[in-house]
Each structure stands twice: as C-alpha cells, then as structure tokens.
Amino acid sequence: MNHFEYRGGALCCEDVKLADIADAVGTPAYVYSTATLERHYDVFRSAFAPRDVLVAFAVKANANIAVLATLARKGAGADTVSQGEIERALKAGVPPDKIIFSGVGKTEAELAFAVQTGVHQINVESIAELETLARIAWALKKKPAIAIRVNPDVGAGGHEKISTGKGDAKFGVSPEQALALYARATDDKNLDSKGLAVHIGSQIRDLSPLEAAFRVMRSLAEKLRGEGIAIERLDLGGGLGVPYFNEPDPPAPAEYAAMVERVFAGFDIKLSFEPGRMIAANAGVLIARVVRLQDRPRPIVVLDAAMNDLIRPAIYDAYHGIKPARETNAPKQAYDVVGPICETGDTFTRNRMLPPLEEGDLVAFMTAGAYGAVMASTYNARALVPEVLVRGDRFELVRRRWEVAEQLTLEKLPPWLEEA
Numbered sequence: 289m290n291h292f293e294y295r296g297g298a299l300c301c302e303d304v305k306l307a308d309i310a311d312a313v314g315t316p317a318y319v320y321s322t323a324t325l326e327r328h329y330d331v332f333r334s335a336f337a338p339r340d341v342l343v344a345f346a347v348k349a350n351a352n353i354a355v356l357a358t359l360a361r362k363g364a365g366a367d368t369v370s371q372g373e374i375e376r377a378l379k380a381g382v383p384p385d386k387i388i389f390s391g392v393g394k395t396e397a398e399l400a401f402a403v404q405t406g407v408h409q410i411n412v413e414s415i416a417e418l419e420t421l422a423r424i425a426w427a428l429k430k431k432p433a434i435a436i437r438v439n440p441d442v443g444a445g446g447h448e449k450i451s452t453g454k455g456d457a458k459f460g461v462s463p464e465q466a467l468a469l470y471a472r473a474t475d476d477k478n479l480d481s482k483g484l485a486v487h488i489g490s491q492i493r494d495l496s497p498l499e500a501a502f503r504v505m506r507s508l509a510e511k512l513r514g515e516g517i518a519i520e521r522l523d524l525g526g527g528l529g530v531p532y533f534n535e536p537d538p539p540a541p542a543e544y545a546a547m548v549e550r551v552f553a554g555f556d557i558k559l560s561f562e563p564g565r566m567i568a569a570n571a572g573v574l575i576a577r578v579v580r581l582q583d584r585p586r587p588i589v590v591l592d593a594a595m596n597d598l599i600r601p602a603i604y605d606a607y608h609g610i611k612p613a614r615e616t617n618a619p620k621q622a623y624d625v626v627g628p629i630c631e632t633g634d635t636f637t638r639n640r641m642l643p644p645l646e647e648g649d650l651v652a653f654m655t656a657g658a659y660g661a662v663m664a665s666t667y668n669a670r671a672l673v674p675e676v677l678v679r680g681d682r683f684e685l686v687r688r689r690w691e692v693a694e695q696l697t698l699e700k701l702p703p704w705l706e707e708a
C-alpha cells in the first residue's frame with residue numbers, strides 16, 4: 289500500500305502532483321510520502337501487539353534525516369552500520385537508547401563513538417571485535433550493551449549480493465561460536481551482555497528461511513538460559529521483501545509477526561527488528577524526464593536520471609515499475625529505458641511495455657524509496673540527486689541538489705601544477 293496514485297489524470301504523491309514537484313525542484317529527484325512511511329511503520333509495529341518490540345529502521349535503506357525524523361516521531365529506533373549513520377539518526381532525533389550498531393568492519397573510532405553515545409546495543413560480529421570493544425569500554429570506563437551476531441547458515445534474499453546468512457557469508461559467527469562468545473562476554477566486566485542478533489538477507493519473499501533462522505535463535509537463547517547465563521534480548525534483523533513486480537506479494541507484516549509468535553510462543557524475551565526496505569521502498573519514487581527518443585526498431589528512451597541516481601537495476605538486475613506522470617489510455621509499446629551515462633550498465637530496463645513517451649515527458653520509477661538515494665553518486669560529474677518529502681498537500685526539498693560547481697570546491701590543483 290502506498291500513496292502514489294493518479295488523480296484527475298496526474299500521478300500524485302499524497303495531495304501533490306509529481307509534475308508540480310518536478311517544476312519546483314527539477315529532475316531527477318526522489319520524492320517520499322510521509323503517509324506511506326508512517327503507515328508502513330504502524331502496520332509493522334502493530335502486527336506484534338501487544339508484544340512491545342523495538343522497530344529499528346535500517347538507516348542504510350534511506351538515510352535522509354527527514355525520513356528518519358518522520359519515523360522517529362512515531363517511536364522508531366535506528367539500525368546503523370557506520371558512525372555516519374549513528375550521527376544521522378541522532379540528528380534526526382532518534383534517542384541513543386533506540387540505536388543499534390551493526391556491521392563487520394566497525395573501526396575502533398566508530399566503536400568508541402558508539403560507546404560514548406550510549407547506544408541501545410552494539411552487535412558484535414567476531415571474537416576480534418569483542419576483544420577490541422572490551423578494551424575500548426575499559427579505557428572509556430563504560431559498559432556498553434552488546435549482542436552477538438549469529439550466522440545461522442540459512443541463505444535467503446532476493447539476490448546473491450544481498451544474502452547475508454549463509455555459513456560462508458562475512459557476517460556473524462556460527463551458532464556454536466556464538467554461545468562461547470556470549471558466555472565470554474558475560475564474564476567480561478567491561479561489557480553488558482544483552483542478547484543475540486541475526487539478519488539473513490534482504491528482499492526475502494518466503495518466511496521459511498526466516499523461521500529457520502529464528503528457531504536457531506530461540507534454541508541458542510534456551511541453551512544459554514539452561515546453563516544459567518542471562519539473556520534478555522533477541523534482535524531478529526530485517527529483510528522482509530516488498531513487491532517490485534506484478535507478482536504475488538511477499539508475506540505481509542501480519543503473517544511475518546504470526547510466524548514470530550509461533551517461534552517464540554511461551555518464551556519470555558524482548559524482541560527487536562530492523563526493517564529497512566519494507567518501510568521505505570514503496571514510500572518513494574524517482575522522477576525523471578525524457579531527454580530524447582532514439583529511433584530504433586525498439587525505441588530507446590533516454591532519461592535525465594541515470595545509474596548514478598538509481599543503481600539497483602545495474603547492480604542487482606532490479607526491476608522498478610515505470611509510470612508516466614500523465615495518465616493515458618493510449619496502447620502501450622515496447623521501449624528500452626536508459627540513462628545518459630557512458631556505459632551499457634546504465635540501462636534501467638529493456639523491452640518494457642509503456643504508454644507512448646515523448647521528449648519532455650515526466651516519468652516515475654516506483655518503489656525507489658529504499659536503496660535508492662543512499663546509493664546515489666556523482667559518477668560522470670553529475671549533480672547529486674535531491675530528495676523531497678511530501679506530507680498531505682505540502683512538500684519540502686529535504687536534500688537539495690549538490691551541484692557540480694559545489695563539488696568542485698572540494699578539489700584543488702597541487703602546487704606543481706599551479707606554478708606552470
């Protein structure tokens with residue numbers, strides 16, 4: 289469910305025409321719906337009621353502080369994977385005690401920052417990280433809350449590059465190691481052992497791998513308690529898929545929550561979740577204009593958006609629905625849709641049936657609110673794409689376009705080239 293629909297023939301985000309946003313801020317631009325963000329958070333959170341769960345939005349899916357603040361006002365926490373993401377979450381008003389810090393490559397400086405911030409939980413991914421963190425905690429005279437990230441050896445996810453739970457993936461430790469590591473952390477007076485964490489992948493369309501992973505988590509927690517070791521939390525990660533195609537919808541949050549209740553029935557433990565895509569994907573679109581039509585047996589539509597603005601088709605072969613901003617009943621025809629960048633990878637889709645398009649037409653890439661703007665770059669010396677947040681009949685530019693002239697102020701010639 290989302291709030292992008294045609295009204296009187298014009299594609300709108302809530303009560304605002306996308307064409308009006310394009311006129312105001314130019315294209316390409318990301319546009320997010322407050323109502324969709326809030327609704328997805330509410331649906332997910334309330335699916336677990338009356339259980340009190342922490343829903344920590346995965347900042348890497350959409351890191352704009354206006355998006356984070358929208359969710360934070362509803363009570364969301366933040367799942368972060370870098371100091372930068374923690375800083376963004378704090379700036380957006382997420383309380384430190386709702387921030388989870390995950391990731392395999394946390395540097396000492398980042399760990400120290402998280403310890404000083406007093407985050408809800410640091411998810412430790414290896415023995416080496418545990419030792420480093422204990423040393424940092426001792427030096428700072430703090431006792432950070434930690435969880436051990438378990439790799440349950442369950443593969444899942446919409447693409448090999450976004451699967452994280454197989455035994456050979458770089459994430460977490462094996463279930464046996466996790467028990468040993470957790471026990472060791474519990475003995476360490478510099479650490480506050482709280483629980484175990486898992487996250488097996490992204491764009492998961494089938495509950496069974498998640499259920500298998502969650503059963504591993506429950507049995508590990510039971511084993512620990514059986515040995516007299518206290519454990520109060522399980523962090524069950526994110527990963528729930530969203531519909532990108534016109535294909536059967538992925539499991540709804542209610543089905544997911546019912547599965548969780550099945551796995552944890554009769555087991556008293558605090559649960560947290562880290563949904564990213566499920567909250568943000570359908571809450572955003574990327575708007576772009578047709579720059580040119582190349583006359584081929586199958587015409588090529590060249591847009592002013594490119595792979596640097598939306599890279600998912602290039603790196604994950606991802607599918608995004610494409611809708612013209614002006615509704616039409618004209619018969620569809622096959623197009624290739626590309627951006628202007630000088631590589632063949634800059635192709636959004638081939639042989640897509642779309643209504644007739646002309647130079648200057650505005651189109652929207654649907655389901656672009658997650659892993660869209662966060663992955664944008666300035667490749668090909670392009671401006672960094674701006675972001676707009678809509679709420680009802682209002683909209684605001686929440687990240688302005690970073691123009692090339694501004695980017696150039698970061699660069700300089702070395703003295704030996706200036707002298708010439």
Ligand SMILES: *Cc1c(COP(=O)(O)O)cnc(C)c1O
Nearest residue numbers: 346487490526527562563564565
């Ligand atoms: C990426 C990530 C998430 C979010 O995944 P989604 O598929 O967007 O829900 C959650 N937790 C961790 C540790 C992650 O790396």
